[in-house]
Amino acid sequence: MRVGGGIRIARRQGEAAYDVPPNGQADATMAVNHEHLGHLLRRAGFGASASELSALDGKSTFEALAYVMDVDDQPDDVDSKIGQPDYINVTARGPFSPNSNVEDARQRWLFRMVHSRRPLQEKMTLFWHNHFATAYSKIAGTFGAVQGTKMMANKAGELPGPQGQIETFREKGLGSFRDLLVDMARDPGMLVWLDGRTNTRQRPQENFGREIMELFTLGVGNYTEEDVYAAARVFTGWNLRLVGNALDTSGYYEFVYIPNNHDPTAKTFTFPIYPDGSKTIPARAAGGGMQDGIDFITALATHPATAERLARKLWNFFVSEEIPPDPDYLRGATGIYFANGTRIKPLVQYTLQSRWFQNPANWHGRYAWPVEFAVRAVKEVGFLGFSVDNMRAPLIAMGQTLFEPPDVNGWELGQGWFSTGAMLARMNFASIIAANQRFNLASAAAGAKDSPDTFADYFLERLSPAPFEQEPLDSLKAYLVDGAAWTGSTAQLQTKAAGLARLIVGSAEYQLM
Amino acid sequence: MKNTPRASRSPRILRRTFIRGGVSAFTLTFAAPSFLADIARAQGARGRNLVVVYLNGGNDALSTVVPYQDPFYYSRRPTIAVPAGQVLQIGTDSTGRALGFHPRLTGLREIFNAGRLAVVQRTGYPNSSRSHFQGQDIWGTGDPALKLTDGWLGRYLQTLPDDALLGWSATQELPRALVSREASVPAIPNAAAYAFASPNVGAEAARERAAATAIASHLPAERPQLAFVNRSAQGAFATLDRVASVASYAGSVAYPNNGFGVALRTVAGAIVRGVGTRVFWVQTGGYDTHAGQGAAGGGAYSNLMGTFGDGLLAFHNDLRNQGLLNETMILQFSEFGRRISENGSGGTDHGAGAVMMAIGGGVRGGIYGTSASLDPAPSNPALENNGGDVKFETDFRSVYAKVLDDWLGASSTTVLGGDFRAGAPPIV
Numbered sequence: 001m002r003v004g005g006g007i008r009i010a011r012r013q014g015e016a017a018y019d020v021p022p023n024g025q026a027d028a029t030m031a032v033n034h035e036h037l038g039h040l041l042r043r044a045g046f047g048a049s050a051s052e053l054s055a056l057d058g059k060s061t062f063e064a065l066a067y068v069m070d071v072d073d074q075p076d077d078v079d080s081k082i083g084q085p086d087y088i089n090v091t092a093r094g095p096f097s098p099n100s101n102v103e104d105a106r107q108r109w110l111f112r113m114v115h116s117r118r119p120l121q122e123k124m125t126l127f128w129h130n131h132f133a134t135a136y137s138k139i140a141g142t143f144g145a146v147q148g149t150k151m152m153a154n155k156a157g158e159l160p161g162p163q164g165q166i167e168t169f170r171e172k173g174l175g176s177f178r179d180l181l182v183d184m185a186r187d188p189g190m191l192v193w194l195d196g197r198t199n200t201r202q203r204p205q206e207n208f209g210r211e212i213m214e215l216f217t218l219g220v221g222n223y224t225e226e227d228v229y230a231a232a233r234v235f236t237g238w239n240l241r242l243v244g245n246a247l248d249t250s251g252y253y254e255f256v257y258i259p260n261n262h263d264p265t266a267k268t269f270t271f272p273i274y275p276d277g278s279k280t281i282p283a284r285a286a287g288g289g290m291q292d293g294i295d296f297i298t299a300l301a302t303h304p305a306t307a308e309r310l311a312r313k314l315w316n317f318f319v320s321e322e323i324p325p326d327p328d329y330l331r332g333a334t335g336i337y338f339a340n341g342t343r344i345k346p347l348v349q350y351t352l353q354s355r356w357f358q359n360p361a362n363w364h365g366r367y368a369w370p371v372e373f374a375v376r377a378v379k380e381v382g383f384l385g386f387s388v389d390n391m392r393a394p395l396i397a398m399g400q401t402l403f404e405p406p407d408v409n410g411w412e413l414g415q416g417w418f419s420t421g422a423m424l425a426r427m428n429f430a431s432i433i434a435a436n437q438r439f440n441l442a443s444a445a446a447g448a449k450d451s452p453d454t455f456a457d458y459f460l461e462r463l464s465p466a467p468f469e470q471e472p473l474d475s476l477k478a479y480l481v482d483g484a485a486w487t488g489s490t491a492q493l494q495t496k497a498a499g500l501a502r503l504i505v506g507s508a509e510y511q512l513m
Numbered sequence: 514m515k516n517t518p519r520a521s522r523s524p525r526i527l528r529r530t531f532i533r534g535g536v537s538a539f540t541l542t543f544a545a546p547s548f549l550a551d552i553a554r555a556q557g558a559r560g561r562n563l564v565v566v567y568l569n570g571g572n573d574a575l576s577t578v579v580p581y582q583d584p585f586y587y588s589r590r591p592t593i594a595v596p597a598g599q600v601l602q603i604g605t606d607s608t609g610r611a612l613g614f615h616p617r618l619t620g621l622r623e624i625f626n627a628g629r630l631a632v633v634q635r636t637g638y639p640n641s642s643r644s645h646f647q648g649q650d651i652w653g654t655g656d657p658a659l660k661l662t663d664g665w666l667g668r669y670l671q672t673l674p675d676d677a678l679l680g681w682s683a684t685q686e687l688p689r690a691l692v693s694r695e696a697s698v699p700a701i702p703n704a705a706a707y708a709f710a711s712p713n714v715g716a717e718a719a720r721e722r723a724a725a726t727a728i729a730s731h732l733p734a735e736r737p738q739l740a741f742v743n744r745s746a747q748g749a750f751a752t753l754d755r756v757a758s759v760a761s762y763a764g765s766v767a768y769p770n771n772g773f774g775v776a777l778r779t780v781a782g783a784i785v786r787g788v789g790t791r792v793f794w795v796q797t798g799g800y801d802t803h804a805g806q807g808a809a810g811g812g813a814y815s816n817l818m819g820t821f822g823d824g825l826l827a828f829h830n831d832l833r834n835q836g837l838l839n840e841t842m843i844l845q846f847s848e849f850g851r852r853i854s855e856n857g858s859g860g861t862d863h864g865a866g867a868v869m870m871a872i873g874g875g876v877r878g879g880i881y882g883t884s885a886s887l888d889p890a891p892s893n894p895a896l897e898n899n900g901g902d903v904k905f906e907t908d909f910r911s912v913y914a915k916v917l918d919d920w921l922g923a924s925s926t927t928v929l930g931g932d933f934r935a936g937a938p939p940i941v
Contacts, residue, residue, distance in 0.1 A: 194803075195803045195858060198803075198856075198857060204857070205803060205858050205860075205862065206856075206863070207801075207862070214644055214646075215646075220642075220646075225643060225898065228643070322737070367738065396685075399685045407570075407645065407801075408645075409645070411686075416686055416687070418745040419685070419698075419700030419745065420701070421699060421700040421701050421707060422686075424707060424708075424709070427746070427749070428708075428709070431710040431711055466739065475724050475728045479723075483716065495713055495717055499712060499713055499717065499721045502721060503721065503725055503728065507728055508729065508743045509739065511742050512742070
């Protein structure tokens with residue numbers, strides 16, 4: 001289907017074209033400026049590195065978007081950079097084992113966020129990690145640390161067994177949402193996390209059946225308790241089996257459907273399951289009963305409430321947490337979602353291309369998540385000689401430990417990040433990275449040492465806080481001459497560069513991205 | 514004698530300065546002028562604090578307070594029921610139903626026997642939500658319709674003279690109950706980690722802190738997000754030094770070495786050091802026991818009860834040793850109870866009626882509310898959801914109202930936005 005006047009996008013063989021309607025679209029041929037590019041890369045990635053900024057300088061909005069959106073055009077080589085000079089360090093305790101040691105898995109993911117040439121891929125992985133929020137600790141508590149890490153983070157082909165949940169998000173996070181849901185229903189980590197592996201026809205277990213409707217698709221208010229009971233029965237028999245030795249890194253758990261545990265009777269819901277409006281999944285022989293779940297997931301993925309819920313979440317994630325979604329945006333986004341068979345990439349592209357995303361009034365209108373804040377700080381302040389492992393404890397204090405969302409609802413976003421303790425932890429991380437980069441910062445800023453004004457301007461340009469108004473700007477500059485007159489001496493630059501970077505990165509202005 | 518005055522700003526500051534250190538002298542004087550007696554009374558009321566303990570995940574009330582003579586309890590929970598011989602008997606409710614604590618709650622039974630623990634059975638609200646998140650919001654806001662977005666404790670704190678440490682959440686994230694439009698409540702899970710860091714040292718670090726404080730003082734009305742984050746930063750700066758006084762607190766008893774124990778010791782430190790906090794929030798998780806609750810009073814649920822009961826006993830004894838029990842009330846809740854019948858994985862799914870507890874020197878101990886018969890017959894009015902769940906009997910807001918009116922000396926109708934005093938169990 002082609003929407004008249006819209007932008008048709010199909011640039012790669014084997015990838016179906018998709019349509020973006022004309023309404024709500026910004027002028028794609030406009031040349032992108034520095035501010036605009038910074039906005040795009042903060043929202044669709046983890047902030048712009050100097051090399052990204054220079055590579056995209058002078059390109060059109062369309063070209064900048066294409067760089068972000070066409071993930072597959074950029075090399076997927078980030079993992080091969082781990083341990084190389086000129087990149088952020090990882091800290092190895094014994095052999096670096098990101099597939100079987102969760103701390104190393106965290107390090108690998110943070111490394112990817114800092115250095116990936118596919119920033120949107122890592123960004124959507126984080127989005128889905130929050131959406132399908134699964135915590136390592138329960139899995140590790142059930143099957144041990146090795147299997148727990150494998151279920152979360154095993155990279156396909158590195159250790160035997162299925163890829164980890166995060167790797168599925170990386171692979172399919174921009175593909176069909178319906179397919180992603182099917183993958184999640186069979187995901188070993190999810191089958192442990194929401195107890196699907198214990199759900200049998202003799203004793204249905206509602207945990208997954210409830211959350212797939214409440215949190216992964218429809219949202220509260222669009223289903224009843226009876227729907228929860230029926231959903232539990234749909235997924236009876238979806239289980240795990242162990243292959244090899246669970247204590248060994250070569251052993252693994254994989255999805256298995258056990259017909260004998262499946263409830264073969266009909267399941268009736270309060271909303272349509274099939275395109276003909278039928279609300280009942282028919283009784284079927286247990287051998288083919290896995291189709292119940294497929295039918296149910298397809299119904300959930302194509303339910304209007306799901307489309308709207310995803311659109312709202314993407315609006316909050318990419319456009320603004322300050323203003324609610326524009327009705328035109330919701331209409332456009334849900335239309336795109338259905339027109340493209342629940343694929344996420346067109347929906348994201350529509351969002352990033354929209355006039356609401358492009359509108360400077362919405363820039364710096366989102367509260368940075370702790371990992372977004374910390375990774376961006378590292379990219380902008382500097383990382384040579386710093387290790388991603390040094391982000392670990394601060395991120396806990398800021399309230400976001402990767403692979404450890406507080407519950408299946410994910411993290412409390414927006415203002416929820418900013419308890420006083422968490423804000424203090426952000427300020428203190430600013431101190432850590434500023435202290436670590438003191439000498440690099442002082443020498444990089446030496447060319448701007450003429451006056452406190454030029455020195456401050458250099459830092460405000462290099463770091464990318466929301467605009468400072470006059471009063472806080474004056475406080476920032478007053479700090480530079482507090483204690484001693486400005487001389488630009490090396491000692492003064494080293495002291496004040498670190499202090500100034502700390503003040504900017506620890507400011508409220510910097511927390512808004 | 515221990516006072517916990519404090520408040521901070523504006524009109525009250527003079528009065529408080531005047532009172533500090535002088536209250537006991539005046540209260541010992543028979544001829545104290547009446548206005549001073551009034552002030553002393555008011556200050557006594559202000560010294561009271563509330564420690565909310567939240568069991569995250571939907572606590573299985575029937576395993577906490579066990580109706581060990583109900584045959585349906587055993588027939589519907591063939592593997593996870595606590596054997597009658599193991600429960601810690603606490604007597605009978607007003608209808609004569611025998612009840613016992615989970616065997617790991619030996620400490621709580623001690624407190625119960627001392628008359629300082631109230632059990633309120635079957636708390637909840639009509640059409641109980643089985644969603645954790647909706648349930649948390651309902652208990653947090655005190656509004657089952659969820660028209661209110663701020664928390665019931667946040668609204669209470671707003672009625673007090675403003676101070677950055679009026680509330681203290683010993684969690685990483687601020688719970689809904691403490692969210693308020695005006696008062697910013699700090700989240701301080703561990704006082705020792707709550708300190709200002711600088712890349713520089715000495716006077717230079719102090720200059721940086723002064724600059725950071727000045728920058729955070731900027732609250733532009735037209736940039737609400739910026740103002741919000743700056744209020745958090747301000748809250749941090751305003752509380753750093755007082756919290757530092759708590760960091761070294763060790764307690765008069767040994768606390769269990771787990772997150773709950775550390776949080777409770779931190780809270781006790783804040784009470785003992787008198788930093789002026791009125792409402793504390795502590796939580797412990799793992800209560801979403803869909804699977805593997807454990808058989809015969811042991812296993813995973815038993816561990817949860819151990820963490821819960823051992824931590825509270827240490828906290829209770831610590832405050833008792835320091836003469837602070839009469840100023841403190843612990844109020845425990847969870848977002849819902851669980852399904853009566855166990856599921857196929859040795860656990861229980863989301864249910865309705867929940868159990869609350871109150872502990873403290875000012876608490877009238879005992880068993881409040883009635884235990885439900887667990888007979889699944891349709892004629893049993895104590896159950897809902899086709900006999901699947903325990904139906905609530907006491908509106909949780911009536912408990913809130915009781916605590917607000919009779920413990921904290923506030924107006925429950927103002928804070929809760931309505932009169933929920935009817936049917937409140939007389940726990941204070």
